[in-house]
Amino acid sequence: MEGYSTKVMEHFRNPRNVGKIENPDGVGHVGNPVCGDIMELYIKVKDDIITDAKFKTFGCGAAIATSSMVTELVKGKSINEALTISNKAVTEALGGLPSIKMHCSVLAEEALKSAIDDYFKNHRSRE
């Protein structure tokens, strides 16, 4: 099997933003249909800016590293900016992934989209 890049291993070794957020503004819960892994992403939003993000992931090295990276990438971004973050961007930020692991980065993108969706839902219902 092809090994991981230094950057991926660095995030895997010290994943950023692990855990849950109490009273989050949005939660994304997605499963990977390919291999059966699961990711949960929590976001806190203030004035349309994502102020905090945390994750919990059941999955491989790539799944954990991309989870960690996506939380880093969204922090401080506006909702609209965050919506443009693709799995490709996450992968690039990690210095690439073995081709067989690309689907793991899709999980991160989907978790983010789903958390933002959830935020919209909560937001609208509150209005």
Added chain:
Amino acid sequence: MEKTCYKQNRRIYLDYAATTPCDLQVVEAMQPYFSKIFGNPSTLYSFGQEARRAMREARGKIAEFLGASPEEIIFTSGGTESNNTALKGVAYAGRNKGNHIITSSIEHHSVSESCKFLEKEGFKVTYLTVDEYGLVNPQDVKEAITDKTILISIMHANNEIGAIQPIKDIASIAREKEIYFHTDSVQTFAHIPVNVNDLGVDLLSMSAHKLYGPKGIGALYIKKGVKITPFMQGGDQEKRKRASTENIAGIAGFAKAVELAKEKMGNEEKKLTFLRDKLIKGILEKVEHSRLNGHPAQRLPGNVNVSIEYIEGESMVLNLDMKGIACSTGSACTSSSLEPSHVLLAIGLPHELAHSSLRFTIGRFTKEEDIDYVLEVLPEVVKKLRSMSPLYGEKEK
């Protein structure tokens, strides 16, 4: 920069079922056959005849250890080739008699993929299910036999969960019905007693690199009278059953490895069983929500396979590697098909538990301290990963 992250230099190899290091005595025994005794054994002059002699001696040693005669052993490039040769060779040679093959659902890929290939060629294959411990029921074999059955192939012991099959019973069923019986002995040969007469098999596959010999060399026992169609065409080597100039250095190394195994086997089996049981007991005690996969006793001396709930296998393997421990997993994430281990699914594990599996295989150079170290490190790794797992969080709620 990367290097400095690894504070400890301790490295512990616990993946002996994947491959073993060459014993230094094996390397020494191979040494003369690269530059000194290099002749082609098919030639008549002294250079060739020296090599031929070495090959004869090696074949004799291996045959004797197996309870076979030297003519019944052909050298191959390893377990995969031996299995391919046995399955396809017997199938093609027996085509006029029938087209049905019986095997199990937990075979090594070199057997199961050969079967799939043969299915495309018009053969019919029955894949027998196994029980929760990974054991084939001989009665099922009996019931699967038809008048078209030409070959039964069941592995001696499983590489993932270590289940040792009731080969003798299955072989006697095959013999009664006059059907050829092949067993993949790659995990058992020179680890536990393997004698072809005792087992009653017609074909048996072996590999050197699982028993402290070199990679790239293996053998197939083919009982006198069993017909196979060779799948490589070429010279007359190996009684025209396997063309290609023989790998003399590999053959000499293989024979040395067998010689060493003969010396050490009994004691080694005891030592490995002790370490295995210590590791199993330790994991089940120290890690809650863990379970043993496979049979507690009817398993290979060095095999430990556990599932550690709520966390994924590859991330455990990587974390253990960071602590210097090498082991493997049947998780979907580490397979190129992204399917969890077919063996773990066959014993009835749900996807999540197959996903959470870890295999440690213990061998000749494993020390008791190594096991203690794993038992110290593993609970920390599990704790770290569970704190990250959305499944474990749910559990607490």
